[in-house]
Amino acid sequence: MDASRRTDDEQAARWNGPAGHAWVDLQPVLDEMFRPIEDLLVEAVAAERADRVLDVGCGTGALTRAVARRVGRCVGIDLSGPMIDAARARAGQEGVPASFLRADAQEHPFEPGSFDAVVSRFGVMFFNDPVRAFANIRGAVRDGGGLRLVVWRGPEENPYMTTAERAAAPFVPGLPPRRPDGPGQFAFADPDLVRRVLADSGWDGIELRPLDVECAFPEEDLVRYFTRLGPLGTILPGADEQTRARVVETVRPAFDPFVQGSQVRFTAACWLVSARSSSAKRSSSAKVS
Numbered sequence: 001m002d003a004s005r006r007t008d009d010e011q012a013a014r015w016n017g018p019a020g021h022a023w024v025d026l027q028p029v030l031d032e033m034f035r036p037i038e039d040l041l042v043e044a045v046a047a048e049r050a051d052r053v054l055d056v057g058c059g060t061g062a063l064t065r066a067v068a069r070r071v072g073r074c075v076g077i078d079l080s081g082p083m084i085d086a087a088r089a090r091a092g093q094e095g096v097p098a099s100f101l102r103a104d105a106q107e108h109p110f111e112p113g114s115f116d117a118v119v120s121r122f123g124v125m126f127f128n129d130p131v132r133a134f135a136n137i138r139g140a141v142r143d144g145g146g147l148r149l150v151v152w153r154g155p156e157e158n159p160y161m162t163t164a165e166r167a168a169a170p171f172v173p174g175l176p177p178r179r180p181d182g183p184g185q186f187a188f189a190d191p192d193l194v195r196r197v198l199a200d201s202g203w204d205g206i207e208l209r210p211l212d213v214e215c216a217f218p219e220e221d222l223v224r225y226f227t228r229l230g231p232l233g234t235i236l237p238g239a240d241e242q243t244r245a246r247v248v249e250t251v252r253p254a255f256d257p258f259v260q261g262s263q264v265r266f267t268a269a270c271w272l273v274s275a276r277s278s279s280a281k282r283s284s285s286a287k288v289s
Contacts, residue, residue: 057123061087110140134201167254
């Protein structure tokens with residue numbers, strides 16, 4: 001089995017297994033936590049006057065539904081069965097014009113030019129071949145259509161996101177390592193890499209802007225959050241009760257700097273990425289600002 005196929009299989013297993021189910025279970029918490037980013041992307045799409053929007057790596061569909069409510073039609077795509085099922089159920093309950101595809105955006109045979117714009121909230125950092133993925137996505141967008149992404153900057157700028165694994169490391173030595181050169185949360189932290197990927201896949205007018213967003217969620221959900229998501233969420237389900245209790249006892253105080261009364265508050269250090277689809281010769285004016 002080649003490395004590319006192995007990575008595909010690993011991602012499918014992850015998002016159709018414990019990670020996907022954890023995101024479904026924590027959907028209300030995560031939706032509220034990232035609502036400021038959702039609002040920003042919805043406004044960006046509305047400014048584009050886009051009628052047909054594709055949401056890549058849509059997860060449980062909060063952004064897809066929000067865009068659909070604002071512009072009229074949005075299609076979410078994700079390879080996670082549990083999350084797509086949850087997204088469809090919620091859209092049906094709300095009666096919004098959102099639809100969902102369970103598929104890999106890197107490989108899915110989109111109808112050419114069928115979308116006016118593409119958005120993603122933390123959904124594009126997991127491709128095993130990002131250039132191939134963004135070339136495929138570009139083919140689905142009409143000439144001149146916009147791309148708006150929010151991705152994480154590096155872990156050094158997002159200490160909240162690595163607090164649990166750093167605190168738990170002495171007790172759980174088998175934690176999966178972060179892979180800065182592979183698919184994962186911080187895969188698009190390097191702005192030069194993002195620029196190269198988009199340019200090589202045929203996007204023009206590439207810009208990156210630092211985006212710092214204040215996020216919050218109830219403190220009562222904190223233990224459930226750090227034991228279900230991230231590296232700890234992949235290994236704790238198989239740990240014995242003594243280890244789990246010891247991890248919770250150690251990790252919970254490590255989050256104290258982020259707890260303010262009944263809320264957990266942190267700054268999400270991100271890139272806001274924009275680009276345009278064009279059949280013309282790619283511009284060499286891509287920039288990082």
